[in-house]
Amino acid sequence: MRKTIIAGNWKMNKTPSEAAALAAEIAQIKDAACEVVICPPFVDLFFAKKAIEGSNIKLGAQNCHWETSGAFTGEISADMLIEAGCEYVIIGHSERRQYFGETDETVNKRTVAALAKGLKVILCVGETRDERVDGITEEVIARQIKLDLKGISAEDMANVVIAYEPVWAIGTGLVATKEQAEEVCGFIRGLIKELYNAEVAEETTIQYGGSMKPDNCAELLAMPNIDGGLIGGAALKTADFAAIVAAGK
Ligand code: 13P
Numbered sequence: 001m002r003k004t005i006i007a008g009n010w011k012m013n014k015t016p017s018e019a020a021a022l023a024a025e026i027a028q029i030k031d032a033a034c035e036v037v038i039c040p041p042f043v044d045l046f047f048a049k050k051a052i053e054g055s056n057i058k059l060g061a062q063n064c065h066w067e068t069s070g071a072f073t074g075e076i077s078a079d080m081l082i083e084a085g086c087e088y089v090i091i092g093h094s095e096r097r098q099y100f101g102e103t104d105e106t107v108n109k110r111t112v113a114a115l116a117k118g119l120k121v122i123l124c125v126g127e128t129r130d131e132r133v134d135g136i137t138e139e140v141i142a143r144q145i146k147l148d149l150k151g152i153s154a155e156d157m158a159n160v161v162i163a164y165e166p167v168w169a170i171g172t173g174l175v176a177t178k179e180q181a182e183e184v185c186g187f188i189r190g191l192i193k194e195l196y197n198a199e200v201a202e203e204t205t206i207q208y209g210g211s212m213k214p215d216n217c218a219e220l221l222a223m224p225n226i227d228g229g230l231i232g233g234a235a236l237k238t239a240d241f242a243a244i245v246a247a248g249k
Contacts, residue, residue: 002205004034004221005161005228006248007060007122008235009090009209012041019044023051025238032056034228034248037088037122038235042076049085060088060122063096066106066113078117089114090122090230092148094167104147111160112151120159122230123148124209125188129168137166138187145191154196161205162188163230169210171232178219178226181208185225214243221247 014022019040026038039060040048049059061084065075081089091114092107107123114121125144127137145162152160164184169176176184185206193201208220209230220226228248234240 002203002227004248005037005122005205005207006032006034006231006241006245007037007039007088007090007161007163007207007228008231008241009062009093010038010040010044010235011062011095011232013236014040014044016044016047020047020051022236022238023048023057026241027052027055027057029055029057029238029242029245032245032248034245036245036248039088039090039122042084045081045084045086058087059085060090060120061086062090062093064089064091064110064114064119066109078114078119081119082117086119088120088122088161090124090163092144093124094126094165094170098167104144107144107148108150111148115152115156115159118159120161122161122163122207124163124165124230126165126167126170126210132166132168137184141184141188142191145188146195149195154200157192157196157200157204161207161228162192163207163209164188165209165230171211173211175211175213175216175220176208178223181220182223182225185223189225212244214240214247217244217247221249 037058037060061081091110096102127140205227207228207230208226212229
């Protein structure tokens with residue numbers, strides 16, 4: 001059975017001391033029936049790791065370069081993340097694609113490298129508002145999934161989580177309806193079946209992300225093809241994040 005995973009993407013929020021405090025609060029969330037991951041900024045990772053020690057909370061990062069080391073100012077390697085205590089890394093978030101020139105090609109290179117080093121990848125895909133209005137959501141998602149997963153084996157897929165994040169729903173308060181989210185998550189599962197096989201499709205965790213909050217998480221998480229959430233704003237408030245974790249069974 002595939003895992004339900006609730007992951008908090010802290011984006012560019014929290015200094016190291018603030019991160020330690022928030023992670024310590026989140027570490028108090030007990031009896032989670034799902035996997036819980038927090039993804040703080042790079043400089044916070046060591047502090048957050050220390051704060052969640054002894055809990056079931058897992059640590060993730062928000063990006064990772066494909067080279068092991070070298071002249072890549074501002075980037076970070078998988079080895080660095082692993083030594084900082086990361087098990088997961090988010091790759092291809094729409095904010096990276098929109099603001100930092102991330103392309104399907106670089107997303108693919110990052111994903112391949114992270115998996116080769118043993119990190120689990122939360123791969124983000126999603127359409128913009130214009131693309132949805134133009135009726136090309138499925139075309140966009142299919143392109144992203146095919147290019148981003150190029151060269152990734154069925155075996156490697158055991159360490160890939162897909163996060164469906166419609167760009168128009170991120171940080172806007174505009175959540176996709178449960179039907180809209182389910183439709184695309186189901187479409188993604190169908191693509192994975194096509195690219196790999198039925199077993200890989202059944203086993204792959206597919207999250208929804210975009211304005212997921214305590215008051216809308218239960219209906220989204222109850223949908224058959226939605227196996228968790230990638231949470232932005234609500235992951236920065238312990239009570240809200242705990243409520244979403246509680247809905248993640
Ligand atoms: P919000 O939950 O703030 O909309 O952000 C979603 C997101 O981008 C998570 O990666």
